[in-house]
Amino acid sequence: MLALAIAWRVFKSLRNDRRTLALIVVAPVLVMLVFGFAFAGDLRGVRLIVVSNDPVVNAELLSQHLSKDMFEVVALQDPEAAREEVEEGRAWAAVIVPQGFSLKAREGRASVQIYVDRSNVLAADRISAEIARGFSSIARAFGFRPPVTQNVTYVYGGEAGFMDAFMPGVVSIAIFFLSTFLTLVSFVLERRSQTLYRLYASPATELDIVLGYSIAFSAIAALQVVEVFAVSIVLFDVKVRGNMLLAIAAGSLLAVSGVNLGLLLSGLARNEAQAPQLMPLVTLPSILLSGVFWPIEAIPELVRPLSYVVPPTYAIEAIRAIVIKGWGIAEVWPQLGALAFFALAFMLLGVVALKRRD
Amino acid sequence: MEAILGKGLEKRYGKVKALDGLDIRVEYGEIYGLIGPNGSGKSTFIKSLLGIVRLDRGELFALGRRAPSKALLKDIGYMPQEPALYYNLTVEENLRFFGKLYGVPRLEEVVEEVIGLLRLEEKRRELVESLSGGMQRRVSLGAALIHKPKLLLLDEPTVGIDPVLRAELWDYFRRATKEMGATILITTHYMDEARRCDRVGFILAGRMLAEGRPEELVRGVGAEGLEEAYVKYVKG
Ligand SMILES: Nc1ncnc2c1ncn2[C@@H]1O[C@H](COP(=O)(O)OP(=O)(O)OP(=O)(O)O)[C@@H](O)[C@H]1O
Ligand SMILES: [Mg+2]
Numbered sequence: 001m002l003a004l005a006i007a008w009r010v011f012k013s014l015r016n017d018r019r020t021l022a023l024i025v026v027a028p029v030l031v032m033l034v035f036g037f038a039f040a041g042d043l044r045g046v047r048l049i050v051v052s053n054d055p056v057v058n059a060e061l062l063s064q065h066l067s068k069d070m071f072e073v074v075a076l077q078d079p080e081a082a083r084e085e086v087e088e089g090r091a092w093a094a095v096i097v098p099q100g101f102s103l104k105a106r107e108g109r110a111s112v113q114i115y116v117d118r119s120n121v122l123a124a125d126r127i128s129a130e131i132a133r134g135f136s137s138i139a140r141a142f143g144f145r146p147p148v149t150q151n152v153t154y155v156y157g158g159e160a161g162f163m164d165a166f167m168p169g170v171v172s173i174a175i176f177f178l179s180t181f182l183t184l185v186s187f188v189l190e191r192r193s194q195t196l197y198r199l200y201a202s203p204a205t206e207l208d209i210v211l212g213y214s215i216a217f218s219a220i221a222a223l224q225v226v227e228v229f230a231v232s233i234v235l236f237d238v239k240v241r242g243n244m245l246l247a248i249a250a251g252s253l254l255a256v257s258g259v260n261l262g263l264l265l266s267g268l269a270r271n272e273a274q275a276p277q278l279m280p281l282v283t284l285p286s287i288l289l290s291g292v293f294w295p296i297e298a299i300p301e302l303v304r305p306l307s308y309v310v311p312p313t314y315a316i317e318a319i320r321a322i323v324i325k326g327w328g329i330a331e332v333w334p335q336l337g338a339l340a341f342f343a344l345a346f347m348l349l350g351v352v353a354l355k356r357r358d
Numbered sequence: 359m360e361a362i363l364g365k366g367l368e369k370r371y372g373k374v375k376a377l378d379g380l381d382i383r384v385e386y387g388e389i390y391g392l393i394g395p396n397g398s399g400k401s402t403f404i405k406s407l408l409g410i411v412r413l414d415r416g417e418l419f420a421l422g423r424r425a426p427s428k429a430l431l432k433d434i435g436y437m438p439q440e441p442a443l444y445y446n447l448t449v450e451e452n453l454r455f456f457g458k459l460y461g462v463p464r465l466e467e468v469v470e471e472v473i474g475l476l477r478l479e480e481k482r483r484e485l486v487e488s489l490s491g492g493m494q495r496r497v498s499l500g501a502a503l504i505h506k507p508k509l510l511l512l513d514e515p516t517v518g519i520d521p522v523l524r525a526e527l528w529d530y531f532r533r534a535t536k537e538m539g540a541t542i543l544i545t546t547h548y549m550d551e552a553r554r555c556d557r558v559g560f561i562l563a564g565r566m567l568a569e570g571r572p573e574e575l576v577r578g579v580g581a582e583g584l585e586e587a588y589v590k591y592v593k594g
Contacts, residue, residue, distance in 0.1 A: 002458075002459060005455065005458040005459060009444065009447070009455045012446075012447055012451055012455075013444055013446040013447055014446075016446040016447065016448075016485060017446045193442060193443065193444065193445060194438060194440060194441075194442035195442045195443065195444060197405075197410045197438065197442060198436070198438060198442035198456075198501075199459075200408065200409060200410050201408040201409070201410055201431060201434070201436045201438075202431055202456070202459045202460065203428065203431050203432045203459060203460060203461070204459050205428060357409070357410065357411055357412040358371070358411050358412065
């Protein structure tokens, strides 16, 4: 098996290339930190204005019932001034509690006025939800009647934090990006040192070359998958409900398809400079279309079919199901199958691309 | 049967005609010198024989089979004009890797032999990236010889190699053809090397100007020596 000789050669070269080796180990942690903190950080220190003329439900009470991490409650007297604070962007939201609120609330006819800056939808919805939760909590404590109280049961993810929901996406994108990038960068070297042409002149076939690289870099990527999950659990406190090994398997299948995509891109490139330029053409759409930031259902119907031709979509679905819903292989096998299909298809296309000659 | 036979070979790179109807015939067991100015198509010919570049037209045979073909490659040794080595591997590791690609039996012994032949004993555990240019060329030649191929394609193998080793290498080339029955095609710009070939071919602008034994070519244009003959052929 010449593919194994090529895979072995890749490992031997890495052993003497400390810089790449360090990159392999450190990059997953770095990427997770960047993606993790950039996209999935909890809201903190949000300025909330409270104007209350009610003796019971005042700024102090409200701040006791709201998340102390999220809000910095500021009490004002004038409702107009409060509204202005929000309009001018000095506060995210203002709550106006009218006179006699707590009396009316016991009879179930109370209402409060809330102003929310919804220029950032994601943030605004989380802020509104937290304010609503705060009022529910007050209502329970004081025996207020509906419509103030509300009851929501979360089917999944009830105990999940913000990062738990984002983790499958962040992990998948990190894995996909890293595996594609590392393979591509390494294979470019094969062109630069002309050894690729030396391989062409040897009995090794294009399949041996692609398979050899795929074996070596998939093994490396599998280690990175473990690393990425470890970072999520240790640093971001993500709770995994399902089988951890199954989640790692899903991540590894995504990694293999990323590795093979990297090989395909290097094969398509006409010269060493072209290969890295092709990278964003593929990774950007994958990131945007795979449902990391918004559900696939929110992607316009016209482009939605594209979501189903990018591998991370399936990994995110699978890992989300395993981690949050605790699903097993019986439920996620279609996604795993799709990932395996991509891995195989990219590999075969990579072989075809390498067969092209000037 | 010829070791290499090419008829009407054509290869274009965009507007450049690298090979323009090249005819070439290399016999079994000889050392054939392909001589020509820079850019005349020598490397392109070798690469097309190996399938590294695709010919546009022409018929090409090597070792009795149509070329290029993957099946031929295990019998061909190739030393590219510029060393194509793994810079992050040591000398030994490079030789071992190429040996494995060609399925060399008793690889360790063979690696020892090649290291001895190319006087690489002291550098064997050094990374190729840390070697001097001449040393790298030795390793590159070693990788071409490692499987004792029937046909050796050596693209300027002795450039940058010191005179003592150069003489030793020519002794080896001679032994390889005499004792192992190998055929060697060499490109070179050194006329003293061209004189040592059994036959030479003068190539210009992708065409064969003349092919034959060095003394035949000298006589053919009434020249004093091979160098003068070459200049006469090239200048037309
Ligand atoms: N990859 C390529 N792309 C475009 N043109 C090329 C390429 N390779 C070679 N050529 C052109 O083809 C012609 C023949 O080049 P080749 O390398 O075969 O010459 P050569 O005889 O080996 O020269 P030298 O003695 O300098 O090694 C030259 O004009 C060269 O510029
Ligand atoms: Mg050349």
